[in-house]
Amino acid sequence: xxxxxxxxxxxxxxxxxxxxxxxxxxxxxxxxxxxxxxxxxxxxxxxxxxxxxxxxxxxxxxxxxxxxxxxxxxxxxxxxxxxxxxxxxxxxxxxxxxxxxxxxxxxxxxxxxxxxxxxxxxxxxxxxxxxxxxxxxxxxxxxxxxxxxxxxxxxxxxxxxxxxxxxxxxxxxxxxxxxxxxxxxxxxxxxxxxxxxxxxxxxxxxxxxxxxxxxxxxxxxxxxxxxxxxxxxxxxxxxxxxxxxxxxxxxxxxxxxxxxxxxxxxxxxxxxxxxxxxxxxxxxxxxxxxxxxxxxxxxxxxxxxxxxxxxxxxxxxxxxxxxxxxxxxxxxxxxxxxxxxxxxxxxxxxxxxxxxxxxxxxxxxxxxxxxxxxxxxxxxxxxxx
Amino acid sequence: xxxxxxxxxxxxxxxxxxxxxxxxxxxxxxxxxxxxxxxxxxxxxxxxxxxxxxxxxxxxxxxxxxxxxxxxxxxxxxxxxxxxxxxxxxxxxxxxxxxxxxxxxxxxxxxxxxxxxxxxxxxxxxxxxxxxxxxxxxxxxxxxxxxxxxxxxxxxxxxxxxxxxxxxxxxxxxxxxxxxxxxxxxxxxxxxxxxxxxxxxxxxxxxxxxxxxxxxxxxxxxxxxxxxxxxxxxxxxxxxxxxxxxxxxxxxxx
Numbered sequence: 001x002x003x004x005x006x007x008x009x010x011x012x013x014x015x016x017x018x019x020x021x022x023x024x025x026x027x028x029x030x031x032x033x034x035x036x037x038x039x040x041x042x043x044x045x046x047x048x049x050x051x052x053x054x055x056x057x058x059x060x061x062x063x064x065x066x067x068x069x070x071x072x073x074x075x076x077x078x079x080x081x082x083x084x085x086x087x088x089x090x091x092x093x094x095x096x097x098x099x100x101x102x103x104x105x106x107x108x109x110x111x112x113x114x115x116x117x118x119x120x121x122x123x124x125x126x127x128x129x130x131x132x133x134x135x136x137x138x139x140x141x142x143x144x145x146x147x148x149x150x151x152x153x154x155x156x157x158x159x160x161x162x163x164x165x166x167x168x169x170x171x172x173x174x175x176x177x178x179x180x181x182x183x184x185x186x187x188x189x190x191x192x193x194x195x196x197x198x199x200x201x202x203x204x205x206x207x208x209x210x211x212x213x214x215x216x217x218x219x220x221x222x223x224x225x226x227x228x229x230x231x232x233x234x235x236x237x238x239x240x241x242x243x244x245x246x247x248x249x250x251x252x253x254x255x256x257x258x259x260x261x262x263x264x265x266x267x268x269x270x271x272x273x274x275x276x277x278x279x280x281x282x283x284x285x286x287x288x289x290x291x292x293x294x295x296x297x298x299x300x301x302x303x304x305x306x307x308x309x310x311x312x313x314x315x316x317x318x319x320x321x322x323x324x325x326x327x328x329x330x331x332x333x334x335x336x337x338x339x340x341x342x343x344x345x346x347x348x349x350x351x352x353x354x355x356x357x358x359x360x361x362x363x364x365x366x367x368x369x370x371x372x373x374x375x376x377x378x379x380x381x382x383x384x385x
Numbered sequence: 386x387x388x389x390x391x392x393x394x395x396x397x398x399x400x401x402x403x404x405x406x407x408x409x410x411x412x413x414x415x416x417x418x419x420x421x422x423x424x425x426x427x428x429x430x431x432x433x434x435x436x437x438x439x440x441x442x443x444x445x446x447x448x449x450x451x452x453x454x455x456x457x458x459x460x461x462x463x464x465x466x467x468x469x470x471x472x473x474x475x476x477x478x479x480x481x482x483x484x485x486x487x488x489x490x491x492x493x494x495x496x497x498x499x500x501x502x503x504x505x506x507x508x509x510x511x512x513x514x515x516x517x518x519x520x521x522x523x524x525x526x527x528x529x530x531x532x533x534x535x536x537x538x539x540x541x542x543x544x545x546x547x548x549x550x551x552x553x554x555x556x557x558x559x560x561x562x563x564x565x566x567x568x569x570x571x572x573x574x575x576x577x578x579x580x581x582x583x584x585x586x587x588x589x590x591x592x593x594x595x596x597x598x599x600x601x602x603x604x605x606x607x608x609x610x611x612x613x614x615x616x617x618x619x620x621x622x623x624x625x626x627x628x629x630x631x632x633x634x635x636x637x638x639x
Contacts, residue, residue: 035493035545038503069545069577074510098576102514105572108565109516348526349481 012037013071017048023056025049025088027079030064033072042078049086058083059091062099073102080107145341148264155265156273162261163269171274175236179282182231187286190227191215191293199297208301212311215294220316224287225324226372229331232279233364237339240271241360244343245353253344268340272333279332280325287324319384327375331368338364389452391416391548391580392437397446399432405444406432409607412599417574419581419594421614424601425629430584431475433601434552437582438472439463450548468496471546475553477533479525485512485536486521492543511539514569516562531558538566542573549573551583555590567593588632592618600626 013033020026025048033039049055058079065072076092076099083090092100155161198214244267247253256263295308339360346356378384390413397410406429414420422430435441437448439455448455450466458466479488489508493499499507512518515535525533534557541549551570555563567590573579585591591598595614602609602625610617610626618630627633 035499035507035543036497038497038499039506041502042506070510070542071507071545074507077510077513078506098572101572102576105565105569106510106513106518108568109513109518349524351482 013039013065013068013075015040015044015075017045019048019052019055020059023054025052025055025058027058027060028064029060029062029072030066032066033068033075035069035071037071039071039075042075042082045079046082046085049082049088053086055086055088057089057091060095062095065096068096068099070102072099073106076103077106141345142341145264145345148262149268149337149341152262152265152269155262156269161265161269163266168270168274171270172278175232175275176278176281179232179235179278180285182235183228183282183286184289186227186231187219187224187289188293190223191219191290192297193293194218194223194290195294195297199301203301208298208303209307209311211294211298211303212291212308213315216291216312216315217320219287219290219294220321220324222324222372224290225283225328225331226368228279228283228286228328229335229368230365232275232282232332233335233338233361233368236275237335237360237364238357240336240339241343241346241356242353244340245346245356248344248346249348249350249353263344264340267344268337271340272336275336276329276332279335280328283324283328323375323379323384327372330371330375334367334371335364338367389449390414391418391451392420392582393449393452394437395447395449397433397436397448398444399429399436399441400444401432405606407601407606407608410446410599410601412597412608412611414580414582414597416580417578418596419570419574419583421591421595421598422582422584422601423586423591423598423614423629424609425586425603428601428603430586430601431552434550434582434584438470438550439467468544469547470550471541471544471548472550473534473538473541473552473554475556477525477530477537479533479537479540481525484522484524485517485528485539488525488536489540489543492540496544507543508539511542512536514542515539516565531562534558535562535566538569545577546579548580548582551581551585553584553586555585555587563587563590564593566590570594586629588630591630600629602626 012031013029014031016028016030018026018028025045027045045058049058060076062072076090076095080090080103092103095103152161195211195215198211199208202208202210202214244253247267253263253267256266291312295305298308299305342356342360342363346352392414394413395411398408399406399410410433412420422433424430432441436443443456447457450469453462453466455463455466479485480491483491486505486508489511490504493504493507497504509518509521512521515538517532517535517539520528520532520536525536528536534554538551538554541551549570554566554570558566570581570583571594574581581594583594591614597612598614598617599611600609600617600623601607602623604625609623610621612621614630617626621627621630
């Protein structure tokens with residue numbers, strides 16, 4: 001910033017540096033020193049000392065200081081740093097008593113050498129190496145957690161897992177029943193949108209009736225489970241990550257570990273079980289609500305309720321119906337796992353907890369889409385439908 | 386008594402919902418005084434502090450700063466009064482996404498027209514006062530708990546507040562740091578005329594720095610005693626107060 005653009009200071013402290021006889025430098029301090037009006041740059045003293053290396057003593061004259069707060073000792077502290085650097089001594093005897101003591105307090109403890117973050121030459125190789133080490137580390141963390149999760153599941157299967165049953169019921173309520181309103185809204189609108197898109201095309205061929213096939217099949221095979229998964233990912237997966245992340249930050253997870261309780265079992269299992277149980281139920285519900293959304297559209301096009309439902313029953317066979325539900329079980333587990341993974345491996349600052357929540361949403365959605373694609377291939381290969 | 390007290394509390398009753406924590410607290414703190422709020426664990430010391438800094442509204446009673454009503458003040462007047470406070474929180478409450486220097490610099494950048502160099506100089510000085518010079522570029526998660534507390538004090542002092550509120554400043558500090566902290570508090574009072582309100586139950590610290598103190602009595606749920614702790618220790622008529630200040634487990638009073 002150019003000097004004349006700087007905000008003018010109405011009053012403030014001034015420091016005038018004058019050379020004096022016998023290797024001394026006098027700093028005349030004057031004015032009203034206040035944190036609110038600023039303090040002069042001590043670098044001027046550094047420059048003066050550099051210009052005259054014969055100076056061994058810096059003397060302060062504070063007779064013209066009318067008022068001071070911590071701005072004055074702050075300035076003097078910087079001066080003392082510059083003086084020490086140049087091997088000059090500071091004479092503080094002439095300073096007001098209060099300033100002397102405030103300065104002494106700041107020098108009371110050994111100064112730790114400033115942690116200098118060394119300027120390194122950053123090359124492409126450096127970046128690549130850093131990236132490689134980082135990703136190796138995060139993969140390792142992920143593998144560790146996968147391992148611990150598997151062990152927890154084994155413990156669950158053999159009935160040795162320890163967790164609080166009351167926590168399980170809480171999470172069942174929390175990620176099941178409490179999610180109904182939002183699932184209702186999204187599923188209804190999804191059905192409605194698909195019915196609209198389909199109706200516009202199919203009515204050209206006089207096949208408005210087949211909107212039921214379109215909506216019904218799409219809901220039970222893909223849309224119901226995907227939309228529910230995405231909602232729960234944003235609603236529940238991120239919440240898990242944030243809860244566990246802040247527990248990690250306040251050392252609650254460490255406290256469990258030290259107590260001999262496996263935190264992955266204790267914290268992840270109730271969440272995982274709850275979401276795995278609730279996900280199919282919510283999907284079933286979403287499928288049904290989506291079909292009602294479709295009905296709203298076609299009933300405006302001279303299709304009766306009976307016709308619509310008969311058509312639905314004809315269109316959807318058991319295999320179609322079950323494929324969505326089978327997937328939903330896995331999606332639920334994946335979402336819960338992603339949330340717990342991000343939360344339990346998060347860092348300790350508030351930023352880290354935020355990143356954990358974001359990471360849980362991204363990882364959760366990625367996992368369910370990838371799993372959906374895998375299921376499509378698997379169902380095809382085994383000739384499920 | 387002719388000039389208004391720096392802090393004047395009258396008939397303050399604190400409650401969470403319907404549950405009264407403390408009732409009928411009345412005391413005054415003069416300018417440039419070190420005032421200690423003491424009492425056993427869970428008696429409402431920190432709650433009283435939260436009332437004084439406006440984080441909680443009193444159930445009844447009033448708090449006045451320099452004669453000006455704080456509890457009933459409008460938003461602007463409250464803001465202006467809050468600007469004169471510096472608060473050190475029990476857990477430190479440092480912003481974890483900022484370095485120590487940035488933590489101390491934030492109030493300076495927000496409320497003064499200092500330039501970058503000046504802010505850096507001030508932050509450096511405040512950190513050196515609490516023995517953290519050299520740690521300017523560390524993040525709160527990279528330093529120890531005691532250092533976090535000290536950095537929090539540095540942040541509280543950033544704007545040279547008229548009143549410094551300290552919540553358990555000595556907890557988690559080693560004896561030397563704790564002693565240096567007491568010296569610092571006294572020095573701020575003497576050199577800058579800062580009024581200090583401090584919540585603590587550390588006797589050594591209480592006797593070393595307190596000009597005046599209020600004792601919150603958990604049994605009667607009101608103030609047990611008011612006065613200079615060294616005097617209260619020997620002359621208070623309240624057995625709770627004497628037990629507390631004499632560190633005795635039993636009420637053995639002659």
